[in-house]
Amino acid sequence: MLGAGVLATTSCSDFLEQTSPSDLTSETISQSSYYTGLAVNKIYGDLTNDITYSQAIPIIWGLNSDCELVDGLGDDAVNPTSERGNMNFNANPGWAKLSEMWDKMYGAIENANLAIEMVNASPLAKGEGAEAKTMLRYKGEALTLRAMVYFDLIRFFGDIPLKLESSKSDLSNAYLPKTDRDVIMDTLMVDLKEIVDNEYLPWADEVSSYTTERVTKGYVHALLAQIALTRAGYAIREKAKDGYETADYSDPTYPTQRPDAVTRKALYELALQNLTAIITNGTHKLNPSFENQWYLLNQRVLDKTYHENLFEIPMGLGVSSELGYAIGVRINGASAQYGAKGNASGKMKLTAPFFWSYDKKDQRRDVTCAMIQMKEEDGSVKESMIGNAPFGIYVGKWDVRKMSEEWRQTAIATGNAKCMTGINCVRMRYSQVLLMYAEVMNELAGPDGSYTGDAGMTAREALKEVHRRAFADADKADADDYIDAISGQEAMFNAIVNENAWELAGEGFRKFDLIRWNLLAEKTKEFKDTYVAQMEDEVNGYPEKVYFNYTDATKTKIDMSSVTWYGLPEGKLETDYDDKASFFGAERTDDSQKQLKINLPSISSGLIGDGVQVINRYILPIGSTTISASNGMLHNSYGYAD
Numbered sequence: 159m160l161g162a163g164v165l166a167t168t169s170c171s172d173f174l175e176q177t178s179p180s181d182l183t184s185e186t187i188s189q190s191s192y193y194t195g196l197a198v199n200k201i202y203g204d205l206t207n208d209i210t211y212s213q214a215i216p217i218i219w220g221l222n223s224d225c226e227l228v229d230g231l232g233d234d235a236v237n238p239t240s241e242r243g244n245m246n247f248n249a250n251p252g253w254a255k256l257s258e259m260w261d262k263m264y265g266a267i268e269n270a271n272l273a274i275e276m277v278n279a280s281p282l283a284k285g286e287g288a289e290a291k292t293m294l295r296y297k298g299e300a301l302t303l304r305a306m307v308y309f310d311l312i313r314f315f316g317d318i319p320l321k322l323e324s325s326k327s328d329l330s331n332a333y334l335p336k337t338d339r340d341v342i343m344d345t346l347m348v349d350l351k352e353i354v355d356n357e358y359l360p361w362a363d364e365v366s367s368y369t370t371e372r373v374t375k376g377y378v379h380a381l382l383a384q385i386a387l388t389r390a391g392y393a394i395r396e397k398a399k400d401g402y403e404t405a406d407y408s409d410p411t412y413p414t415q416r417p418d419a420v421t422r423k424a425l426y427e428l429a430l431q432n433l434t435a436i437i438t439n440g441t442h443k444l445n446p447s448f449e450n451q452w453y454l455l456n457q458r459v460l461d462k463t464y465h466e467n468l469f470e471i472p473m474g475l476g477v478s479s480e481l482g483y484a485i486g487v488r489i490n491g492a493s494a495q496y497g498a499k500g501n502a503s504g505k506m507k508l509t510a511p512f513f514w515s516y517d518k519k520d521q522r523r524d525v526t527c528a529m530i531q532m533k534e535e536d537g538s539v540k541e542s543m544i545g546n547a548p549f550g551i552y553v554g555k556w557d558v559r560k561m562s563e564e565w566r567q568t569a570i571a572t573g574n575a576k577c578m579t580g581i582n583c584v585r586m587r588y589s590q591v592l593l594m595y596a597e598v599m600n601e602l603a604g605p606d607g608s609y610t611g612d613a614g615m616t617a618r619e620a621l622k623e624v625h626r627r628a629f630a631d632a633d634k635a636d637a638d639d640y641i642d643a644i645s646g647q648e649a650m651f652n653a654i655v656n657e658n659a660w661e662l663a664g665e666g667f668r669k670f671d672l673i674r675w676n677l678l679a680e681k682t683k684e685f686k687d688t689y690v691a692q693m694e695d696e697v698n699g700y701p702e703k704v705y706f707n708y709t710d711a712t713k714t715k716i717d718m719s720s721v722t723w724y725g726l727p728e729g730k731l732e733t734d735y736d737d738k739a740s741f742f743g744a745e746r747t748d749d750s751q752k753q754l755k756i757n758l759p760s761i762s763s764g765l766i767g768d769g770v771q772v773i774n775r776y777i778l779p780i781g782s783t784t785i786s787a788s789n790g791m792l793h794n795s796y797g798y799a800d
Contacts (some may be wrong), residue, residue, distance in 0.1 A: 188280040191292045197273045198296045201303045202372075202471070204266035206478040209258045211471045211583045213480040217505045219259075219314060220666030221245040222762045224681035225512035225659050227549055229504045232752075235760035241505070247764030249778050251798055257781030259314070263307050264321070270304035271324040273297070298358025302373040302381065305346040306585065309385055312339045313670050316777045317396055319792070320345065333789040340399075340417075343389045347428070350382040354432070361441040362465045369460055370470050371582065377469035379436050380586045383429040383594055390425035391674025392416045394774045396795040405676045409773035412796050414676060426598050430611055433595040437613035441465055442588040444627050449525050451587075456482065456560035458580055468586040475580030476568050482579040485664070486528070486556030493534035496558055497569035499576055503531075503552055508663060510548035510700065510742045511688040516660060517640070519633040524718055526663050528554030540714045543704065543721075543739035548689060548753055549761065553664035556581065589624050589661050596620040597654050605650040617650055618642075624657055655681075669776070678776055682762050693745055693754060700742035701725050705735035713737070772797045 188194065205211045218241050221228045230242020237243040238250030274297055277283050283293040311318050319334035320342050326332070353359055354375070362374045370377075392405055394414050402415040416422065436442055445451040445464045454461050458475065461467065473479035488503035489496045508527055516523035529551060530541045544550060558566075561579065569577040599617035603609040606616050615623075618641060626637040644653050658671055672678040692699040707720040713736065720735070732738065745753050759767065765776060779798035794800050 188276040191289050194276050194296050198299050201266055201269045205471045206473055207262050210262050212478045213484055216583050216666045217485045220669050223668040224685040225509055225663050227507045229507055231757040232760050246762055251779040251782040257783035260784045263311050266307050267304055270300045273300040275324055294358045298353040299373050301349045301353055302378050305349055308346055314778050333791045335791045343385050347382055347385055350378050353378050363462055370467055371472040373469050376436050376442050377586055379432040380468050380591055383432040386425045386429040388674050390422040392676035394777055412772055414774045426601050430598045433591055434613040436591050442468055444588055448522050448628055452525055452555045453560050457562050466588045467584045470582035470584050473580045473582050476578055479579050479581045481581040482556040483576055485553050487552055487554055488531035489558050490531050490533040493539050495539050498574045506553055508551040511685050520628045522628045522660055525554055528552035538714050541716045545740040546742055546744040548742045549757055555664050592620045592624050593658055600650045604647045679766050683766050702743040703738050704741045705738045707736045
């Protein structure tokens, strides 16, 4: 197993070795930092599979939230044989991808366990000098990647088996029962603290060639904080836990609970310690341009100036990553410019109420929400508005128009098969660090208080840093006014929740934050109610049409700054614009009102629809195949069959 080659390449570095000898023993590998490095690289390779971080986790498994939807509506939303039903919380253990995900993730854990054991057994790691430091760095990488994978498995499946050693030849440790997720998270935090305390890992670019395509010290701090906040938050439980607080909105059999106040405070303090370490170190900062942050990702260029992304799972052009293919601005079908296949861009969509929630001057809106698609007509690629598609807005953060010439030529050469974009999967951004910091400081000291061990900024100041980045220089005073007007701890928390959506929508993180806040069902209902209210408001609600200009005489590119999202501006007439398109308000006069009467009720219907079987059942079931292969050790809960 350890001799297998890593089947992945990276966009920005070549550290993933492609081959290794097939006859090496664990003992031989543990005595060579080179071969141990190959074993660690194999873990990174495990993360480039489509069912893990190349497609499923960043695009599908974070759905649905209050602003992000899987592309299945109506009858598709209750189909248990695809992501459309499962991500609308109408999940079924028979969905094959559940077991596929499980197997690949535990495969990565197995490889991490092997690498950790190699280092622990290595005489090199017990010595001094560069070789010892390298071996301990490999241990730190393996521990971090193992923690990340376990953390994601917990967020998908709840309580799962905890396996911290490689499989024995007699399989005596191959079949394990579930471990309570709180125990697992406590264990992961101990591992991550070991990495920090012993300085196993460097900061990004602190040493030559150690970039954000490897797990860094900054990412370890951030992951530890993220786990601590999840541990302090709400979760649906297989059974009630003594001493825990039960939410008002909770299932009688499978309660939604969080730890007591004393435990939560200790976890907030732990999170604060690690977030402060990142902020005060200064390696990671916000890119002053939100648009440029995403341009660089589309270009597959590492940001070595700001290091806004603390860790990017490295992907390979033409080899891995469906970011920009299965999600992003749509190029509909074949074109000479973008290749014979085009892209799908269909797995994740954003919603009309989310688009409408942005401040009109917030520049993140038009980067995040793509209201157009492209199609070749008469030899030219023409942009067109998507029309009355309130639950079908594309995620614009990934955009074929911003991708590199190398990608474009690869897409053309690929022919009628999908072209893997090679865009890295980002697992943590500095804006998330600031938002978590604002949340923790608000909990411990309110909007404007200080707290022992803080980074010298208040909750309000951290939130302001994220919010004002989204506004042009001429509008930053307006951004400041919004933050300055927030009054009180509860209002500050609500502002952080909103900022989380505006900043992170489409990235696969929102749902899990809503879960730990016990807001997933509440916010999903709020989104639906907001859409209905906008449909009923003929004066200030969604317009029935939008008008716009083109940037060129051939009318192929839309001037997005000209679009009349909020109705015709004062003094403007329809004839002042080049073209028009149907918009969300067209639903009011639509004969069928399919969006309102069929599609809207189907969204997340397993979570908040009529006849919900288990309150707050956002947890996915363990796959039937996994259960049947578990030797009787695993079973489903939350009302799911095995």
